[in-house]
Amino acid sequence: MTTKTPQTIREQCKKAYDASKLLISLNTQEKNELLLKMAQSLVDSCSIILQENENDLVEGKKKGTSDYLLDRLKLDATRVAGIADSIRTISTLDDPIGEVMSEWTRPNGLNISKIRVPLGVIGIIYEARPNVTADATSLAFKTGNSIVLRGSSSAYRSNKAIVEALKAPLIESGFNSDCIQLLEDTTREGVKYFVKMNDYISLIIPRGGASLIQSVLKEASVPTVETGVGNCHVYVDKDANLEKAKAIVFNSKTHRPSVCNSCESLVIHKEIADVFLPDTIEELQKAGVEIHGCKITQSLGKNILEASDEDWGQEYLDLTISIKVVASPEEAIEHISKYGTYHSEAIVTENTQTSDIFIKQIDASAVLVNASTRFTDGGEFGFGAEIGISTQKLHARGPMGLPEITSYKYIVKGTGQIRS
């Protein structure tokens, strides 16, 4: 939690950059072996990590940090073991580096291939979740990237202990451990400086709440990938199977309300509203969900607050849902296009003509048909790991796995060709 000068940030970024050149020399097997050793080192360092985590928690309590935030910060032996397991999983995934993405020969005999390469240095700015420290580091290491971690000051001791455990096997094997950098400067001013390190950093990923992401995007000159804000809708069409619809709405809303792929708003066709809503509203309310609805919705249940314009644009991240009755799929698409955040949007319908229009017209990283919004996830997509869910269109969209934190280069092989 030390405050350092901008110079320190530049130095740490440069170290990461220089070390990224060395990472290129590691082959897949070497990287995997080191990852397994990192996992073991975390387990071996568990007591130190928990002690430092306890120090963070004590300080956090002193400062009046909310129980919710303290809970996210808190580690125990099971959580540390879980983090180590994630690293082991990453070691088993296919290594994207070196993949020949395409290859062709030109009429003049030039052979051109497009090869997957590391990005170089990835920066990540995140909140007080110590598991992100290990996740991001191991994903970067697997893809041959250096990482610069800018964690929250309230988790600095935990992060430092984790980073030291992860670095230990590199140091032991005589490999330069500068490819893992935890920024010592955890000030807000420091972030502004960090996101302008274009000389050294190829990509910055902000992970956290909307305000963190927006402030990073505003300040950054390093390319960023915007992650995470999800005002996700489920649209229940008049041709929906209502049993499926009820299960999908319930699951999308209540399975884990605090995450970005949970449903924040139910949009429903007026022809089935009076059949579908009364039961669904009751069931949601039984599960503790607060309902904000349009006028028709209010007439179909009890204790329903009137939804304001603000509700339609709201990412509650909580047991709250807004409900809007619409006259047609077109109106649903219009409503979702107005208030959605390009994350995940679901339709429930048995009518493929309607779902095809929805798929085509909805602009989102994932469009789901007859499935819970909760499936927009690296693990559920089968990527084995996830560094975030991109809600932008450039570089990567949706769940980002290993290939999404790589770049490519073209290799052009000739026999003396010149341009005429």
Add this chain to the structure above:
Amino acid sequence: MTTKTPQTIREQCKKAYDASKLLISLNTQEKNELLLKMAQSLVDSCSIILQENENDLVEGKKKGTSDYLLDRLKLDATRVAGIADSIRTISTLDDPIGEVMSEWTRPNGLNISKIRVPLGVIGIIYEARPNVTADATSLAFKTGNSIVLRGSSSAYRSNKAIVEALKAPLIESGFNSDCIQLLEDTTREGVKYFVKMNDYISLIIPRGGASLIQSVLKEASVPTVETGVGNCHVYVDKDANLEKAKAIVFNSKTHRPSVCNSCESLVIHKEIADVFLPDTIEELQKAGVEIHGCKITQSLGKNILEASDEDWGQEYLDLTISIKVVASPEEAIEHISKYGTYHSEAIVTENTQTSDIFIKQIDASAVLVNASTRFTDGGEFGFGAEIGISTQKLHARGPMGLPEITSYKYIVKGTGQIRS
């Protein structure tokens, strides 16, 4: 060349954004037919375009614009016909939109596909080259993207005439022509406002000199793709075929010195310097090339200026070259890594072990073996078109063709799946 308020910029960007939703409804055949009509319309409007171009030229001369810049600005009937031909070529290229990039089924039965979609709205900021107006517009249209053109004030009349010609077939066929916007505001202040239109623009591509690009990158909050600065090297290894090497150096330097993929610096192994350099230097000098060299280079030719540190980092874009003698391929790689701009780097060698090391360690969008740096080009790569050459690692690297100005989305089809 009117100066408008920021509000006008926002309105034009919003129009482009709204129109981008309509572009999704056009199929490949419809887009191609409209492109052919745009090409014809350009030819039909040739006299108006040339007249407006003449107006721009007269104004430019009054303002004392250099002959070089006036030459880039100047159009004639042959150039206009060439621009129209480029559009016809773009109409024949494969349409990337709708391509199923990958598809798989999860154990729970969810079918996931990754589908190529338009980015939405592309912004382009460029200098006084009216051909870019038509090129960028047709590439965007082919990929279902709206375009917002921010051309130079000195080409405003030419650009406006071209844009009107391109819009005419859309208007005639009853299609909304707002997908093509030429910013009426061509002030410097306007650019600062334009590059922050995140609500409407998905990607901004700055095309022009280093200072234009740097100022855009500094101000932009919209994601950008950095294009064009190329301090490209040719390294002639001790195991080079010297005939090939001479031809490649000569071609890379003199074929078209003003473009980004031309060679700015020759790096040569000391063991062959005294055999290779005297002839090569003489031949380059005969072609009008000015030589800036290290001490050894100076001893091997006449009229060679001493190269300063500034020379090694210089993109001359002219008939000038720097020459550096090195002791090993490793030193060559180190030198190129220090001064290169991640664009195109070539090695000339018959030793595949050496070229493999060079390929692996050089960080550039294209690494060329025994071929001229001039081959880093969308046309030469077989892409059929090019919107720029990216020197960044995110999203797109190297020559950018049609797929590089698209995004993708995931379609998840289920039968009622929920997460447990």
